[in-house]
Amino acid sequence: MQTELKQQVVHFGEGAFTKVAAILDGLSVRSVFLVADEPAYSASGAAEELELLLAERKVERFLGFRPNPRLEDIERGIEQFRSSSPEIVIAIGGGTAMDLAKLIGVLSAQQAGAREIITGRGAIEVDGPPLVVLPTTAGTGSEATHFAVAYIDGRKYSVANPRFLPDYVVIDPRFTHSQPTQIAMASGLDAFCQSVESIWAVGATEESICYASESVRLAIEHLPKCVADPTAKSRAAMCRAAYLSGKAINISKTTASHAISYAMTTRYGTPHGMAVALTLGQMLQFNALVTEADCSDPRGAEHVQARINTLLDLFGQATAAGGAGKIRELMISIGAPVLLREVGIDLDDSVAWIAGQVNAERLGNNPRRISKQEIEEMLKGLL
Ligand SMILES: [Zn+2]
Structure with a gap:
């Protein structure tokens, strides 16, 4: 409702x-x-x-x-x-x-x-x-x-x-304009991740996808400049990207990458946007493999596939692996960590603990059902 x-x-x-x-x-x-x-x-x-x-x-x-x-x-x-x-x-x-x-x-x-x-x-x-x-x-x-x-x-x-x-x-x-570089990076990444997740969210509507798509487009184009060498134009564009990401998740809510991130932030102090971005590329690849058997969106697997394709078009990529590469490229270009060890998470036990903390109810908004075991495997791949 x-x-x-x-x-x-x-x-x-x-x-x-x-x-x-x-x-x-x-x-x-x-x-x-x-x-x-x-x-x-x-x-x-x-x-x-x-x-x-x-x-x-x-x-x-x-x-x-x-x-x-x-x-x-x-x-x-x-x-x-x-x-x-x-x-x-x-x-x-x-x-x-x-x-x-x-x-x-x-x-x-x-x-x-x-x-x-x-x-x-x-x-x-x-x-x-x-x-x-x-x-x-x-x-x-x-x-x-x-x-x-x-x-x-x-x-x-x-x-x-x-x-x-x-x-x-x-x-x-x-x-x-006075945002420190680290804040511009972490908060800009948050806006980007919120919009990406919003597009594949079970709660997404045509309206939320409009806001989220525009936000993703703006972030890809302006986030690197806004972090490395900010201008009035890139800052204004990221303000708009952030606002639109809020409009989008206000309708759709966020999904698995957000759900997984909270434990990293509370225990390891990883800034929110950075923590979310760490699993975004993996999650894109995971969600792209949705089937009717594990689809949580009542509109079906084909619908989810179409949403993934919307995202891949925004990334200018033909495959989910290419999309994940594009996300990684964006993160590296702004100096964001891409591996868990870069934020001080380097043990199998830590990864198991993070996976154990994920709130199952929040995962219900992810288009493909994911178990704690699968989350743990995914995180191990990012150590
Ligand atoms: Zn967020």
């Missing part, structure tokens, strides 16, 4: 930032809850411009949180939000800042506690305040999704609710 989502207002382009004033004026907002990723906030130049714009308003700042939203930070944010009762939430930063803003805003308004809601034992029943997001990385696409990631005791939860979809998205590519 398709989730009914509200419409987002999107402002995109150099200087889009000035629209924030019009948004706040339009809603007659006097008080703001600002969730800002401090280093990105100051380095991007956004702080200077935003503080000027907020000077006339009461601003409650939520800063000093760790990467990847954790329950402790979410609860601290909810407490701070409730004691200041602002009218709107503004998030500025990468995926963590945006997800925290979604969780703090919406969860502050609920009866149930944060832990209960995140673990699926409590319900989201009422709207939170309006949310404006300003991404400073070109990657997660969180600005376009109704999902929020949260970690409790090292375990990752993805909470989905239509109320998490930001009301206003302001993408000013200038604010990604």
Whole structure:
């Protein structure tokens, strides 16, 4: 069943930032809850411009949180939000800042506690305040999704609710100019992987495939430049690729490469986009061998094959092996690791552990059924 989502207002382009004033004026907002990723906030130049714009308003700042939203930070944010009762939430930063803003805003308004809601034992029943997001990385696409990631005791939860979809998205590519190379690489890879997986996902629709295809095309053309020698044009293109990847997975969700990656990130600290990309080429080759007997897409193996061909066309390749080669080439061109040992995973036991951590439910969105044993074999091939 398709989730009914509200419409987002999107402002995109150099200087889009000035629209924030019009948004706040339009809603007659006097008080703001600002969730800002401090280093990105100051380095991007956004702080200077935003503080000027907020000077006339009461601003409650939520800063000093760790990467990847954790329950402790979410609860601290909810407490701070409730004691200041602002009218709107503004998030500025990468995926963590945006997800925290979604969780703090919406969860502050609920009866149930944060832990209960995140673990699926409590319900989201009422709207939170309006949310404006300003991404400073070109990657997660969180600005376009109704999902929020949260970690409790090292375990990752993805909470989905239509109320998490930001009301206003302001993408000013200038604010990604300060992205460090490593972030441009990892977040750009995330956008690319999300879009590739989205195309073969069981949850894909004609609409999501349109967004994802355009995103893959943009990433192939602009990611290497955006990492090695960024220009305003390549950064703007990657901002668009990231946003479109969010639009795509907002409908289709992600598949096996994402599911396998989370354990690498929590235990080995592998940046998300890099961890996902490590198995993407293998997964392309695995999914290309789908048959009716192991197909999880109700539309059948032939349909999945057609989706794989859509991807191969985007890669300019005729075979799945060629497609995997193209992915590897892209990763090498931006200096991303292609082997597990490059990210500190070098033992058979570690690989078995990672395979054992994969959430089986998430694998259901992969077009070809895959067992933990097959995942382990695949990872061993990447040691
Ligand atoms: Zn991702």
